[in-house]
Amino acid sequence: MRSPDLQLPPAEEVLAELAEYVALPSVSRSASAETMRATAEWLAARLAFADGRVEETDGFPVVRGEWLGAPGAPTVLVYGHYDVQPTGDLGEWSTPPFEMVRDGDVVRGRGVTDDKGPVLLVLALARALLAQRGGLPLNVKFLLEGEEEIGSPHLPGYVRAHAEELAADLVISADGAMWRPTEPSLSIASKGLVALDIEVTGAAADLHSGRYGGTVANPLHALATVLASLHGPDGRVAVAGFDHGVPELTSERRAEIGAVDFDDEAYRASVGAPALFGEAGYSTLERLWERPTLEVNGISGGGKYTVIPHRAVAHLSCRLVGRQDPDRVVAAIAAHVAALDVPGVEIEVRGDPGRVPAYRIEPDHPAITAATEALREVYPDQEVLLAVIAGTLPATTLFEEALGAKTLFFSFATADEQHHAPNEFLRVRRIDEGMRAWSALWTRLAGAR
Amino acid sequence: MRSPDLQLPPAEEVLAELAEYVALPSVSRSASAETMRATAEWLAARLAFADGRVEETDGFPVVRGEWLGAPGAPTVLVYGHYDVQPTGDLGEWSTPPFEMVRDGDVVRGRGVTDDKGPVLLVLALARALLAQRGGLPLNVKFLLEGEEEIGSPHLPGYVRAHAEELAADLVISADGAMWRPTEPSLSIASKGLVALDIEVTGAAADLHSGRYGGTVANPLHALATVLASLHGPDGRVAVAGFDHGVPELTSERRAEIGAVDFDDEAYRASVGAPALFGEAGYSTLERLWERPTLEVNGISGGGKYTVIPHRAVAHLSCRLVGRQDPDRVVAAIAAHVAALDVPGVEIEVRGDPGRVPAYRIEPDHPAITAATEALREVYPDQEVLLAVIAGTLPATTLFEEALGAKTLFFSFATADEQHHAPNEFLRVRRIDEGMRAWSALWTRLAGAR
């Protein structure tokens, strides 16, 4: 299937381009509009083969492009982002974040793996195909946004407004990550997300614990009671109605997950926890991939001294699976809390507006079949793992709703490459592997019609 | 008993002196050593009648003095402090904190009631007695410290090192407060205090709640479980051994407390809580005065975003009564927490070093008898209430241990006068009432021997 005579550009060439790209500090949380635009323009220039251009949104611009020279062939929309996470504490970086540095088998720098490298390799491949073959095997559109790391606030409006121009048979995301460096993997699902605050209010102001102790309810006690009630001692979420829409774990899926080479003890050591813990009756990987979670992410209230605080707040988030409805989840938690009838305080449960249901692409979807075969070409000795992204990818839902297209995650980042952290890195071998795999994928998708 | 011809200085004269004193911003938490010393020297000058002087400690200096011209009469040690609390947010003050302002029946300013006014009125009275009578009815020593508002860290060392010089039959504290403005009251007990931290540790670093959710214990969940277990649903502390040394509430004491005019609804409205709450089986005032408490004063851990924090900490404090032993209380809580055996985390319980047992002076102690009679002279139509300071006064324990003397609280501050808060005030009438009462008290104590 793969044309034997395609000469891929050497990784060094792609890396030289990546070094220029990394030097543009496109931190969407803090950069100026000028910096973001300069980055978008730099990227659009690399998309000249597809009429690359910068387009306005209500926030930072998007980079668009399309090569539509394969009439009759399918059309794919390649998605990625040019913005990056803040660096955090520079003291934790061993090299300057915006100067890409080669370090043995990896390159380091902010954005090398999330998502500048994985996008650039697709552009490099496309240019090689056009130069050597005069065309791509199928029609390709590009949508590269500048606000992914701040939650893509303006992407939905833009995509809905340009749905016709962006129409495609399949979205292929160059963002995401392979699960582990040890074998190729594809993500067939990602969890949904809904966040909420639980706020407990007692007296009108903080009270001295001596002068008032014993007379009024302490909002921190009430909050602890509420939070402790959300899980059973077996680690299961104890909120009635929370699991509405959660599919039962089939014995087939259990067997599939059981076949994955996963070492609990190595995992435990890698996170540094004294022991692993979670819902009884499920293995670690079953919990991570298939079960919904409810986590308290933060608590604030009171301070160090002898005060009865008048207010205590917990921030929670739930990762959803299957057909769990984010709105119903918030309502179930609110009803659970109300039923506790905690005395002496007022309790408010407030769901955050950004709610994302779980996403899933069937394992027998033609895109998964094509992607699996493409990965087998590049990694001939290895099984392709069908994994789950336990995180949340709001764009998948958006593309499904606005464009009617499923999203295939086909990134050559790896989840351990310090995404969002200091010393972000990318394995150099992924550049070549990525170009070969995208080439194989496009060829197979073109033939699949 | 009260000599009919003593002319007390007019309140205006004392207030003029107080305005000078308030203008010295002796905030022990933040002031320079120079400011603290200047304040101490100003105060020592007002103690010239008693050989007033500034003496070094390992922290801010103390002001000392003694008038010992009544051989054969008892000796009392007058305790107070010249330091004040920080102002907090200046925007919450209606007048500048260090410019004393008269506002109808009250004066406002930082320290007017805690503790600059209540100390100055004693000095003004002593000077009047000396000027008009040539002597005081008994021997009086003064110990006025500069670190009360930061927990008196250097007072114990100083008092122990100077125990012989400070020896007295009774300590009379000009610090403290009457319980309410509506009737005179004396405090016969104060609660003890022990503070502790409960720290829960999970993984080695914060984890992304998507990428790791469901695989490890969340320290905030564990902490909520621990904290929720510390009280029963009836509000009672549920830690085995916590109540060791807590006396049973006698029917006599219940009757006494029941006779106090106390309006639950007015109290509830004053603190602004939706309802009062506390240990079942006790009235609000019984809980406040006679029952130990365990309060969570603060929780920290995680933040606003989707993180599984690796660490969560609660700060707690217990107010103790009767013979509760602070060390045993910490040990009981540690044993309770260990017995919960919360999975997947490590939990450490750490008691703070500053531990204070409860303090009590018997209602039939001669000092209480004398003080009651003195208050009856000044407030002839009113019953004198025997109240409890639900807060903690470490100096009482210190004086009992180091000097073998009980402490009588005889302050003319009132608990509602915004101690430690913006717009601190003092009722002007308390100046005159205070001088009259101290005069009557000293006379009675002199005769009581």
Ligand SMILES: [Zn+2]
């Ligand atoms: Zn990304």
Ligand SMILES: [Zn+2]
């Ligand atoms: Zn004070």
